[in-house]
Amino acid sequence: MSQTQTFYDMIRRQGVTRRSFAKFCGLTAASLGLAPAYAQQISHALETRPRTPVVWMHGLECTCCTESFIRSAHPLVKDVVLSMLSLDYDDTIMAAAGHQAEEILQETLENHHGEYILAVEGNPPLNEDGMYCIDGGRPFVEKLQEMAEGAKAIIAWGSCASWGCVQAAKPNPTNATPIDRVIRGKPIIKVPGCPPIPEVMTAVVTYILTFDRLPELDRQGRPKMFYSQRIHDKCYRRPHFDAGQFVEQWDDENARKGYCLYKMGCRGPTTYNACSTIRWNEGVSFPIQSGHNCIGCSEDNFWDAGPFYERLQNINAFGVEANADKIGAATAGIVGGSIALHAALSAVKRARKSPAEDTKQKETENA
Amino acid sequence: MSRLVVGPFNRVEGDLEVRLTFDGYTVSEAHVVSPMFRGFETILLDRAPEDALAIAPRICGICSVSQSVAAATALAKMAHVIPPMNGQFSTQLTLACENLSDHLTHFYLFFMPDFTNAVYENKPWHEELHKRFRIPDGTSRLKAMEARAKFLHVTGIIAGKWPHTLAIQPGGTTLELDQGARIRLMRAIEGYRNFLERDCLGLPLEAFSEINSIDALRDELNTKAPSSDLALLLKVFDDLDLWSAGPGADQFISFGAYPINGEKTLRQGVWDAGEIKPVDTGAIIEDISHAKYPSMPTSPAESHSDADPEKADAYSWCKAPRYKGRTAEVGAYARQLIDGAPLIKELHSRTGSSVAGRILARWVETARIVPLMEIWAHSLQRNENYLSEYAPIEQGEGIGLVEAARGALGHWMRVENGLISNYQIIAPTTWNFSPRDANGVAGPLETALVGAKKLEGEKSPVSVQHIVRSFDPCMVCTAH
Ligand code: SF4
Ligand code: SF4
Numbered sequence: 019m020s021q022t023q024t025f026y027d028m029i030r031r032q033g034v035t036r037r038s039f040a041k042f043c044g045l046t047a048a049s050l051g052l053a054p055a056y057a058q059q060i061s062h063a064l065e066t067r068p069r070t071p072v073v074w075m076h077g078l079e080c081t082c083c084t085e086s087f088i089r090s091a092h093p094l095v096k097d098v099v100l101s102m103l104s105l106d107y108d109d110t111i112m113a114a115a116g117h118q119a120e121e122i123l124q125e126t127l128e129n130h131h132g133e134y135i136l137a138v139e140g141n142p143p144l145n146e147d148g149m150y151c152i153d154g155g156r157p158f159v160e161k162l163q164e165m166a167e168g169a170k171a172i173i174a175w176g177s178c179a180s181w182g183c184v185q186a187a188k189p190n191p192t193n194a195t196p197i198d199r200v201i202r203g204k205p206i207i208k209v210p211g212c213p214p215i216p217e218v219m220t221a222v223v224t225y226i227l228t229f230d231r232l233p234e235l236d237r238q239g240r241p242k243m244f245y246s247q248r249i250h251d252k253c254y255r256r257p258h259f260d261a262g263q264f265v266e267q268w269d270d271e272n273a274r275k276g277y278c279l280y281k282m283g284c285r286g287p288t289t290y291n292a293c294s295t296i297r298w299n300e301g302v303s304f305p306i307q308s309g310h311n312c313i314g315c316s317e318d319n320f321w322d323a324g325p326f327y328e329r330l331q332n333i334n335a336f337g338v339e340a341n342a343d344k345i346g347a348a349t350a351g352i353v354g355g356s357i358a359l360h361a362a363l364s365a366v367k368r369a370r371k372s373p374a375e376d377t378k379q380k381e382t383e384n385a
Numbered sequence: 386m387s388r389l390v391v392g393p394f395n396r397v398e399g400d401l402e403v404r405l406t407f408d409g410y411t412v413s414e415a416h417v418v419s420p421m422f423r424g425f426e427t428i429l430l431d432r433a434p435e436d437a438l439a440i441a442p443r444i445c446g447i448c449s450v451s452q453s454v455a456a457a458t459a460l461a462k463m464a465h466v467i468p469p470m471n472g473q474f475s476t477q478l479t480l481a482c483e484n485l486s487d488h489l490t491h492f493y494l495f496f497m498p499d500f501t502n503a504v505y506e507n508k509p510w511h512e513e514l515h516k517r518f519r520i521p522d523g524t525s526r527l528k529a530m531e532a533r534a535k536f537l538h539v540t541g542i543i544a545g546k547w548p549h550t551l552a553i554q555p556g557g558t559t560l561e562l563d564q565g566a567r568i569r570l571m572r573a574i575e576g577y578r579n580f581l582e583r584d585c586l587g588l589p590l591e592a593f594s595e596i597n598s599i600d601a602l603r604d605e606l607n608t609k610a611p612s613s614d615l616a617l618l619l620k621v622f623d624d625l626d627l628w629s630a631g632p633g634a635d636q637f638i639s640f641g642a643y644p645i646n647g648e649k650t651l652r653q654g655v656w657d658a659g660e661i662k663p664v665d666t667g668a669i670i671e672d673i674s675h676a677k678y679p680s681m682p683t684s685p686a687e688s689h690s691d692a693d694p695e696k697a698d699a700y701s702w703c704k705a706p707r708y709k710g711r712t713a714e715v716g717a718y719a720r721q722l723i724d725g726a727p728l729i730k731e732l733h734s735r736t737g738s739s740v741a742g743r744i745l746a747r748w749v750e751t752a753r754i755v756p757l758m759e760i761w762a763h764s765l766q767r768n769e770n771y772l773s774e775y776a777p778i779e780q781g782e783g784i785g786l787v788e789a790a791r792g793a794l795g796h797w798m799r800v801e802n803g804l805i806s807n808y809q810i811i812a813p814t815t816w817n818f819s820p821r822d823a824n825g826v827a828g829p830l831e832t833a834l835v836g837a838k839k840l841e842g843e844k845s846p847v848s849v850q851h852i853v854r855s856f857d858p859c860m861v862c863t864a865h
Contacts, residue, residue, distance in 0.1 A: 033522060078423055078862045081398050082446025082548045101583060152420040153400060154392065184443040191424030212443060212549055269772045274561050299541025308545025308552040308558035313439050323435035370447040
């Protein structure tokens with residue numbers, strides 16, 4: 019590992035041509051929503067700045083983030099980003115095994131103290147002194163804190179590292195804990211989603227490595243450029259929502275027509291993510307496009323926000339095409355804020371349910 | 386006598402540690418440790434039955450469709466619903482796509498890079514393998530990653546997103562594919578066929594599936610595709626004699642794969658020393674003598690997953706599944722052997738399961754399944770349903786048996802009063818990487834490692850790595 023290498027050196031050494039490199043800079047500027055002129059800046063930074071090592075660690079997880087990442091859309095972007103990372107330490111895809119891997123980790127910690135980026139997939143379980151996730155003979159939480167201490171900044175990949183995700187679902191048997199609760203005093207960027215969208219992952223990494231700083235974050239620590247809009251805001255089924263045209267059953271005529279999935283339990287109106295704009299599998303589709311409602315997998319606590327398939331049998335004001343005007347007006351007010359929407363929803367639910375069911379519903383809401 | 390701990394083990398899904406005892410340079414005893422536990426089976430309790438479709442797949446980011454299909458199958462049994470033909474085809478297409486891309490990932494990203502290791506520097510094949518398979522930019526590796534991304538469009542088109550697809554339901558799949566989607570689907574499968582026939586195998590899939598002996602395969606490759614990745618691989622297998630490395634159990638299980646209209650495309654069965662018998666789910670138990678759980682019923686329909694991290698004599702979070710009291714190997718090799726693929730049958734009669742056999746079986750399987758995917762995609766009917774509705778599940782018991790890329794996967798589920806009251810999962814690697822049982826009998830990998838040799842000064846013996854990776858372990862599934 020040479021220390022004076024630039025990213026450009028690395029990229030070129032791995033067979034990427036000058037022309038492809040220029041194209042990559044352009045694509046990156048575009049994916050970050052920057053003006054074309056920024057391509058120059060990106061290219062300059064990559065050519066002159068010494069490369070930043072990236073250490074990628076895994077805690078309690080399902081490796082879906084890595085799976086997502088290595089499949090990033092544009093082949094060129096993926097190649098370049100992978101070569102930039104060089105994955106100084108990643109136990110899923112790296113070449114070294116066992117002791118060798120541990121040595122690389124120690125070497126990075128010592129030789130690049132304060133310089134490297136720590137990317138964390140998964141989270142540490144805290145019950146039983148961390149015994150539920152043992153990595154290299156000791157609790158993952160220890161190793162995580164040790165590596166975090168020498169890091170310049172930390173990326174929390176996915177809903178696991180960011181929020182806890184399914185292993186933190188009730189009753190959270192191992193006390194799986196998001197990383198920002200065990201790491202203090204370091205900038206942490208959260209890139210939630212289960213998994214996050216590959217293009218979002220590559221863009222975030224590229225941004226940090228290129229500009230040597232974190233992109234602008236929202237109050238919850240997420241990059242604004244990808245998490246400032248709800249799925250609902252850019253959903254292609256939105257016109258049907260506004261027109262009060264809803265799927266009522268998976269196999270009904272409305273499903274075939276591609277109507278809105280709100281009544282099937284869609285969490286799109288309260289979920290901040292880029293699925294409806296960037297989409298999945300190289301822009302092919304996303305869950306709502308596959309006819310399934312959004313379950314809000316990038317939101318904190320989505321795992322306990324079930325049942326996911328509870329249907330809103332009837333929404334009083336909605337559902338009748340003839341009333342489209344009225345509904346349009348009603349929804350315009352509602353989607354303005356997720357809290358208002360929730361209120362409207364539970365009011366509707368309450369109206370439809372017997373008092374006994376209502377109590378049950380409230381219990382689950384409060385639990 | 387000396388000891389060695391290999392771990393954290395890289396290039397496997399999730400965390401793995403292998404503890405080895407050596408007699409001189411030869412492994413005399415192995416203990417396989419699964420060091421991670423999350424408690425999914427406990428988390429699933431008291432939830433609405435269908436929520437299993439959102440929670441259970443998240444056990445694993447690489448075989449999440451298999452987990453979806455297993456959960457959906459268990460639910461469908463309880464709901465007495467049968468998906469319409471379109472729903473069946475699209476479910477099997479999604480599952481096959483995941484399984485085959487896993488085979489590809491395993492080969493190019495996990496298994497082959499070991500041969501670029503410096504210990505092989507003096508081998509005549511090293512330079513070429515290094516060029517093709519080195520991390521991160523081996524030429525074959527890059528081609529394979531691209532082929533994989535394109536092939537995964539199949540799951541994208543049908544199921545919206547991968548991993549952690551939601552579209553697979555007990556009654557079928559949620560999207561009705563229009564003409565354009567069907568065409569794109571066929572194109573994605575065809576693209577994958579092209580990659581396989583051109584770069585990877587170098588032979589037409591149908592011709593490769595029909596080859597019935599290793600000698601015939603060598604001849605075919607020598608004459609028709611001497612520079613395919615597969616041809617190169619055979620040279621390495623011969624040179625290092627991986628045909629006899631990592632011998633497996635004498636019992637193999639396949640739950641049978643890709644059912645269409647109630648009939649499994651790949652046969653279900655138990656291979657018991659040469660004889661194929663039907664699977665009796667009642668004969669499956671999980672032994673926990675050396676797993677970190679308190680004592681509990683051994684039947685997966687009754688057991689649970691409370692943890693006991695301090696348990697004496699326990700060294701793994703993996704339970705030890707046994708069939709009729711014996712260990713069993715699962716995976717593509719088991720599937721192809723039980724289904725009677727000619728090449729694997731011939732190989733088995735000569736060497737039994739081995740590192741080389743396990744790897745080859747994945748390609749035999751790929752060559753046999755891609756043409757079926759083409760047929761399934763062509764069979765999708767316009768204007769017909771993909772999904773059947775069913776009445777809410779109030780109670781019942783259901784078992785969902787599927788074949789994931791890595792082998793037999795089962796979900797045992799019970800619902801009472803409209804909520805999940807028990808859930809147990811036995812994953813493929815749980816079988817293969819099981820710890821010892823009450824009789825002290827070691828699991829399949831623990832047995833396969835005995836006899837492996839280390840070279841002077843090796844801390845992570847490469848021979849051990851070949852054997853471990855030949856099973857394509859998925860540790861995140863193993864203990865969940
Ligand atoms: S409710 Fe869901 S399906 Fe309907 S418009 Fe909003 S995000 Fe799209
Ligand atoms: S649409 Fe919703 S559930 Fe689906 S991936 Fe995006 S955020 Fe997750």
